[in-house]
Amino acid sequence: xxxxxxxxxxxxxxxxxxxxxxxxxxxxxxxxxxxxxxxxxxxxxxxxxxxxxxxxxxxxxxxxxxxxxxxxxxxxxxxxxxxxxxxxxxxxxxxxxxxxxxxxxxxxxxxxxxxxxxxxxxxxxxxxxxxxxxxxxxxxxxxxxxxxxxxxxxxxxxxxxxxxxxxxxxxxxxxxxxxxxxxxxxxxxxxxxxxxxxxxxxxxxxxxxxxxxxxxxxxxxxxxxxxxxxxxxxxxxxxxxxxxxxxxxxxxxxxxxxxxxxxxxxxxxxxxxxxxxxxxxxxxxxxxxxxxxxxxxxxxxxxxxxxxxxxxxxxxxxxxxxxxxxxxxxxxxxxxxxxxxxxxxxxxxxxxxxxxxxxxxxxxxxxxxx
Numbered sequence: 001x002x003x004x005x006x007x008x009x010x011x012x013x014x015x016x017x018x019x020x021x022x023x024x025x026x027x028x029x030x031x032x033x034x035x036x037x038x039x040x041x042x043x044x045x046x047x048x049x050x051x052x053x054x055x056x057x058x059x060x061x062x063x064x065x066x067x068x069x070x071x072x073x074x075x076x077x078x079x080x081x082x083x084x085x086x087x088x089x090x091x092x093x094x095x096x097x098x099x100x101x102x103x104x105x106x107x108x109x110x111x112x113x114x115x116x117x118x119x120x121x122x123x124x125x126x127x128x129x130x131x132x133x134x135x136x137x138x139x140x141x142x143x144x145x146x147x148x149x150x151x152x153x154x155x156x157x158x159x160x161x162x163x164x165x166x167x168x169x170x171x172x173x174x175x176x177x178x179x180x181x182x183x184x185x186x187x188x189x190x191x192x193x194x195x196x197x198x199x200x201x202x203x204x205x206x207x208x209x210x211x212x213x214x215x216x217x218x219x220x221x222x223x224x225x226x227x228x229x230x231x232x233x234x235x236x237x238x239x240x241x242x243x244x245x246x247x248x249x250x251x252x253x254x255x256x257x258x259x260x261x262x263x264x265x266x267x268x269x270x271x272x273x274x275x276x277x278x279x280x281x282x283x284x285x286x287x288x289x290x291x292x293x294x295x296x297x298x299x300x301x302x303x304x305x306x307x308x309x310x311x312x313x314x315x316x317x318x319x320x321x322x323x324x325x326x327x328x329x330x331x332x333x334x335x336x337x338x339x340x341x342x343x344x345x346x347x348x349x350x351x352x353x354x355x356x357x358x359x360x361x362x363x364x365x366x367x368x369x370x
Contacts, residue, residue, distance in 0.1 A: 025096045026067040027113075028060075030081070032103025036061050039082040044075055044092075052078065070094065073216045074116045074182045081106070091116040091182055119181040123174055130167050137163060168196055172205070180210045185218040192225045193337055195355075199229045228335040234354060238263070238345040241330045243297070243320030246307055251295075256318050257349060259291025260368050262361075265331060265341040267299040268309035273340040276357050277313040283362045284317060290369045291347075297321065297330050299339060344368070 028040070042056040055077065058065050074093040081103065088101055088109040093116045101109035111117035137159065144152040171191070175184040188205050191197045197205075206214075206222050213219050231239060242252035253263070264280060266273035284294050298321035300306040306321055322328045326337060334343065344353040344364065353364050 022094060023068065023070040024092055024094050026065075026090070026092070026099055027096065028065040028067070028079070028099040028101075030060060030063050030065070030101055030103055034060050034063065034081070034084075034103055040065050041080040041082070042067050042077055042092075043080060043087075044077045073212070075217060076182065076186065079106070079109075089120075091120050093117075115180075116182050119178050120183050123178075123181070123183045126170060126174070130163075130170060134163060134167075172197070172201075175205050176208065179208045180213060182213060182216060182218065185209060185213050185216060185222060189218050189222050189225070192222065192229060195338075199226065199233045202226060202229070225335070232334050232343065232351060232354075234351050236351050238343060238349050238351050239333050240349075241333055243322055243330055245318070245320055246310065251318055251320050253295060256293055256295060257345070257347070258293035259347045260287075260365065261293045261295060261345050262365075263295050263297060263334070263343045263345065265297045265299060265334070265336050265339050267339060268305040269300065270339050274309070274313065276340055277315060279358055279361065281314055281316075283365055286362070287365050287369055292365060292369060293317070295320070297328070298323075299325055299328050299331055299336075301325050 026042075036059075038060045039057055040060055041054055042058075043052045043054050045051070046053045056067055056069060058067060060081070069092075071092050071094060074091050077090050077092045079088040079090055079099070084103055084106065086106040088099070088106045090097065090099060090109070090111060091114070093114050095114045097114045097117055098112040099109060111121050137156065141153070141156050141160075144156060171187045174181075175187045178184050184205075188202060188209075191205075192202055203226055206219075206226060209219060214223070230236065238253070240253050242250050245251045253261070262280070262284075266277070268274070280294065284292060294315075294317035296310075296315055296317060296319040298306045298309075298319065300309075300321055301323055303321075303323055306319075306323070309315075310319060320330070322330070331337075334341070340355075340357070342355055342357075342361075343351050344356070346352050346368065352368065356364050
């Protein structure tokens with residue numbers, strides 16, 4: 001009888017260990033001067049507006065709080081305390097999550113008890129090391145500038161690019177080594193938005209993610225955004241479009257496509273765009289008789305600003321704008337989420353180069369037209 005009881009107990013333990021939790025519990029502990037009854041909010045990002053929406057709220061009693069609920073897949077959330085600056089990121093997944101933080105250092109919270117948060121903490125630890133190095137670098141750079149130490153400034157500039165490369169490699173390596181981590185999907189999604197990696201490399205990183213992570217909201221967005229990115233990758237046919245011209249007519253890309261056409265996304269309010277405009281003007285004047293056309297696609301909101309900038313900068317080429325900022329349908333078609341952005345297309349309508357500025361633009365135009 002005793003043997004049967006022991007075997008039954010072992011069976012219960014094994015069953016409990018192999019059961020997937022059907023809900024989550026966040027057990028929180030906060031230190032610092034916090035009054036009982038202070039509200040604490042659990043928020044996440046809305047999939048449509050990308051703004052924060054409130055999911056749940058509770059109160060802090062004697063420094064502790066609890067959130068309970070269910071989730072279909074891991075998702076990044078944020079904890080906000082009423083009257084306290086900052087927030088704490090936390091990955092909500094089914095299971096027990098232990099949270100601890102100091103009231104005045106919410107960004108340095110400790111997370112335990114779930115696999116996603118364990119990997120998240122590993123990522124944050126390395127990220128903070130990179131941030132510390134960057135902070136030290138910025139202090140050295142300001143010091144060198146104040147002292148007008150040109151040799152040190154040049155040395156630090158080289159170090160800056162090395163630091164950027166290390167940061168990029170760290171994130172790529174993390175995503176590669178942790179395909180089951182939600183944070184890996186968020187890294188890939190950000191890399192798509194900032195265009196720091198080729199589409200082929202981003203696709204490989206996405207393909208390596210586990211099915212569970214591909215099924216999350218970031219995983220689904222990555223799939224959609226990669227498809228869009230491939231549509232405007234070098235070697236892809238440039239999507240055709242049309243839009244209103246300054247005189248109210250409709251102009252289509254197919255109507256003005258030349259031997260080589262530069263599609264330039266810009267806006268009157270965009271300082272880097274305005275700074276690049278003289279270079280585009282110079283290249284256009286030099287090569288327009290050899291077959292270079294330019295189509296400006298403005299992401300302005302106000303027609304008067306758009307027209308004034310065309311006149312002020314001497315942009316003597318075709319222009320269109322829907323005056324819808326980044327909601328412009330042409331910008332969406334070309335997956336443009338930052339400007340300036342530019343696409344060079346050949347006479348067959350194939351994208352042959354992207355986002356070239358300064359001397360690099362003229363060099364490529366000269367190569368293709370000469």
